[in-house]
């Protein structure tokens with residue numbers, strides 16, 4: 001599977017789009033806001049750039065893309081008021097893979113500017129926004145040219161499904177019956193996913209180290225695995241329900257078994273300990289701070305775990321989140337005809353699961369400074 005060709009969220013602003021269904025991911029941006037403020041403030045005070053270069057890696061399209069952009073502008077504006085310094089110009093790069101819906105972003109930029117201009121008590125900050133298609137597992141910028149990198153909910157997408165898992169030698173799929181690390185995945189599958197993430201994340205850090213100015217900063221938020229057991233981590237449980245939904249379609253002859261056996265997600269949710277160990281071992285960045293927070297997978301469920309809730313509605317909400325993320329990949333591998341059916345089954349299966357326990361998402365926000 002060529003990741004750059006198939007990995008993207010559902011574009012546009014329709015009912016199933018990522019833009020209309022990214023409230024879960026918005027929570028990470030809100031939780032990380034104090035760390036964003038710290039990082040932008042420190043860059044502004046310590047480096048006093050006349051031109052500040054900021055990049056959002058894996059920006060997708062929709063309100064979250066603009067939330068990051070607007071937050072940074074407002075924070076720079078506040079800093080300028082605080083210290084009475086000259087207002088810098090900001091160059092924004094919005095990066096994602098080439099299939100991302102960049103057009104939607106460009107079409108909404110005027111509206112974002114108008115909203116910012118209408119804000120009270122903010123100094124206007126000249127800013128210039130460009131889209132930057134390309135993989136963040138390759139170089140994106142000239143050496144030492146960026147002051148701040150932001151990335152939210154993106155770097156758990158690894159650069160490829162580990163080759164050995166995809167190769168399917170002798171018709172014996174290594175990860176039979178699973179689309180990610182699942183309860184029946186053999187240890188070698190876990191190891192291969194883990195090694196792929198370690199290689200990718202180390203490489204990502206080295207690339208960003210080269211591109212950042214000295215003392216430049218980076219704020220990364222992404223899903224992590226909280227449970228000790230790797231086979232039943234939170235993401236394994238959630239993707240396990242997608243697997244069960246696909247499997248029921250195999251049993252009914254709607255999709256071929258071979259199709260399910262050869263579909264694996266280019267994704268890995270590490271533990272916080274794994275992430276900290278990689279950053280520390282590599283030694284290119286100082287960890288300024290990190291924190292983990294948890295939310296329900298249903299973005300509209302902020303209730304206490306023991307409070308009464310509507311599990312059927314919650315299943316539907318979770319299916320919308322999942323569809324907005326997985327639909328392009330599912331459609332590419334299985335064909336678009338199965339998509340409605342699959343996510344209806346997923347909604348029902350989630351509703352059943354929620355009667356036992358709520359689905360949780362843990363997010364790590366990690367603030368790093370280039371040494």
Ligand SMILES: C[S@@+](CC[C@H](N)C(=O)[O-])C[C@H]1O[C@@H](n2cnc3c(N)ncnc32)[C@H](O)[C@@H]1O
Pocket residue numbers: 007008009022025026057058059060061064065095096097100134135136137151152153154157158159325
């Ligand atoms: C779940 S979305 C997150 C979007 C947005 N940052 C947010 O917080 O709502 C993940 C995004 O990362 C992008 N992505 C994944 N791998 C990438 C890569 N190697 N290079 C650039 N973008 C990538 C995907 O295309 C997708 O748009």
